Amino acid sequence: MSKNDNSIYNRALLFSIVAAVTVLIGTIATVFVPMFTEGMHPKVDGLKPYTALELAGRDVYQAEGCVNCHSQVIRPLKADVLRYGQYSKAGEYAYDRPFLWGSKRTGPDLARIGGKYPDEWHIQHFESPQAFYPKSNMPPYPWFKEKQVNVKETLARMDALSFPYTEEEAAELEGATELDAMIAYMQVLGTSIAKEALIEIDESMIEAESPVKGDADAIALGKKLYKAECSGCHGQIAEGNIGASLVDYAEFEPLDTDTYITIANGFEGAMPGYAAKFSKEKIWAIVEYINSLK
Amino acid sequence: MNEYQYDYKTVQGFVLSAIFWGVIGLVAGLLISAQMWSADLNFGEYLSFGRLRTFHTNVLAYGLGIGAEFGLFYYITMRLTKKPFVLPKLARLHLWLFNIGVGAAGLSLLIGMNTSLEYAEFEWPFDVAIVILWVMFAINILGNIFTRKEKHLYVSLWYIIATVITVAILYIVNNLAIPATLTKSYHLFAGVNSANVEWWYGHNAVGFLFTTPILAMFYYFLPKSTGLPLFSHRLSIISFWSLIFAYLWTGAHHLVYTPLPDWIQTLAIAFTLFLIAPSWGSVVNGYFTVDKDWSKMSTNYLTKFFIVGITFYGLQTIQGPSQGIRVISSLIHYTDWVPGHVHMGTMGWVTMVICASIYYALPAMYKTTIFSEKIANTHFWLVLVGQVMFSITMWITGIQQGAMWKMTAADGTLQYTFMEGLVRNYPYWQMRTASGLIFVVGMLFFIYNVLMTIQKGKKNLAKLQEA
Ligand code: HEM
Secondary structure (H helix, E strand, O other): OOOOOOOHHHOHHHHHHHHHHHHHHHHHHHHHHHHOOHHHOOOOOOOOOOOHHHHHHHHHHHHHOHHHOOOOOOOOOHHHHHHHOOOOOHHHHOOOOOOOOOOEOOOOOOOOOOOOOOHHHHHHHHHOHHHOOOOOOOOOOHHHHOOEOOHHHHHHHHHHOOOOOOHHHHHHHOOOEHHHHHHHHHHHOOOOOOOOOOOOOOHHHOOOOOOOOOOHHHHHHHHHHHHHHHHHHHOOOOOOOOOOOHHHHHHOOOOHHHHHHHHHHOEOOOEOOOOOOOOHHHHHHHHHHHHOOO | OOHHHOOHHHHHHHHHHHHHHHHHHHHHHHHHHHHOOOHHHOEOOOEOHHHHHHHHHHHHHHHHHHHHHHHHHHHHHHHHHOOOOOOHHHHHHHHHHHHHHHHHHHHHHHOOOOOOOOOOOOOHHHHHHHHHHHHHHHHHHHHHHHOOOOOOOOHHHHHHHHHHHHHHHHHHHHOOEEEEEOOEEEEOOOHHHHHHHHHHHHHHHHHHHOOHHHHHHHHHHHHHHHOOOOOOHHHHHHHHHHHHHHHOOOHHHHHOOOOOOHHHHHHHHHHHHHOHHHHHHHHHHHHHHHHOOOOHHHHOHHHHHHHHHHHHHHHHHHHHHHHHOHHHHHHHOEOOHHHHHHHHHHHHHHHHHHHHHHHHHHHHHHOOOOOOHHHHHHHHHHHHHHHHHHHHHHHHHHHHHHHHHHOEOOOOOEOOOHHHHHHHHHHHHHHHHHHHHHHHHHHHHHHHHHHHHHHHHHHHHHHHHHO
């Protein structure tokens, strides 16, 4: 083919060297150079290294391959922010080795799962996700509660990462299960920056009274939504579980607006708010369903 | 040169090992595809989705993909350098260690040794082993090339050299870690940096494990099996250098809209768009090679494997760059669209060309002909139908998912809950399981054909030796 004996296509060593240089150019420009710039090493003020228990949870997260179904990064896109919360900042991940942003959302993003649910919710959810969402495809993890965290191993890992811990913290690991560890990890995710409620509903923003009072269609819709999103915490027939019995609640004949605001804003650490997830009509429909329970 | 001096036993060993791991990986694939629509199919700790999905991708990438690449690279290199291995015993040891390695590494994922870095999930002891295996491989490949008996380096050898060098760089850098204990290590890079290194690696794993090696096979086996000379030497030069130059800049297209600095994302997207050109350079070269005689498509059973394979590659390399664009990424990223894209590459391009190369190389090594062209044709149509159904169902449900996640009601609140979006996938996920099943049945036809060809070949060699 090549007539020229000195052509690179006749000289294997030269060819290999040129090929290596060719692939290194882009590598140096987009990976090695940025590595030494400050933009790649940011840290937000509120960020703390993981505690031993949280790290143990994060290790279980990796071992189980949760990253195959869950992302941990919220894009600055309207729908992402409405669904998952404030978009993620580079400085929130300074202690993440490796990053666990993921590339698939078979399940919801977990970047701001911390504080969204009470611990008890996670306990029941890991035992059986289907108890909350019968059609969920998340695998149950009943073995979490049985497996003990390996104290020695965990402390060796803390040392490898140079994360600080006190004697008491080390002692706390004794007897902790993988479930405790996983919940500790879940509850710290996304909490290094102050939470701002996206939409905070107050009385001035809604009707003074339910606009669909006693409407059968609204109650039916409310019931459907309740079954899908609330029954896991408040019980199939609203008899109460992690959250209060809404039957009892309805007995007290609460103001429509109070019920609306509770559903819309939720309670930090206890119940998620639904203001961004449900339209006004849907929330009023749920209010009517609750009213119908008494 | 006497053919018997070539160490074909090692090549054959790799081909059979690749097929073995292929079956295991595919069965795992079928199971996880079903777990996605029925959580009841998660059988306890070791076989739950998160672990098994990692097992599936790794066993197929490292076992089937790299296993076949080892074998066929050895074959191509010996033929093109007109030389037996410089160190045949080393190649044989490489084969044994490869199989032990894939088995042990696969099990390690099931017991939860998982770094959670995509396609670099193995823990550090396995990384060390993989680097050693790669060096063993490189010694024979580069050794043969540097001491070759044929002066000119044919195109396939360029791709082989690029693969051997680049994979080493990628694998070592991304697997740098702080070891804590024997079973656990932490990425040397943290946060955004960790993400940037991982996707530089991840995308180029696609580039240098699923693209350049397959192109090496394509450039060698297409002219061989059709008897038609390669269309353009000059075009292959241009596409080779521009491909290996551009690929390394593009990793951050996997990180669009993440907190990774914008300039890295934008640079990656620009190079991503450019990648269409070198990719299509090879597609065009393939088409025009067969253009000299399109009747080969019907008269030579292997031609269609290569042409359909390179067509999938062509589609893949149009789809890929579009996915990098911000507005498209915002819709399809995180959805099932991406597995649709991935599997057009892995099932349609990679596996198609690997199978065709094996169909050519096996009979050549045994000095015989394929056991049955009819079975090969059945294999072809089944995997084609399976793959197309697979990708189309995933594209549809991916767009639906992306749209449902985005859609807002008139008052600016979200239209759908997460669960409402999830359950809409189930029919498509069920169809995907069916498509996978069709593909696997196709592969069983392939395996049967391979085993029977070997039987036939062994008898033939014995006869030849007697004569
Ligand atoms: C010009 C060539 C290509 C380009 C520019 C390209 C681009 C992309 C992009 C942008 C994504 C990310 C999509 C997302 O997550 O939003 C992706 C994913 C992927 N592609 Fe391609 N692609 C190309 C060819 C291929 C080929 C030939 C294969 C396989 C043989 C392949 C296999 C994959 C895999 C495995 C992933 C999934 C990564 C993950 O796990 O998230 N691609 N590709």
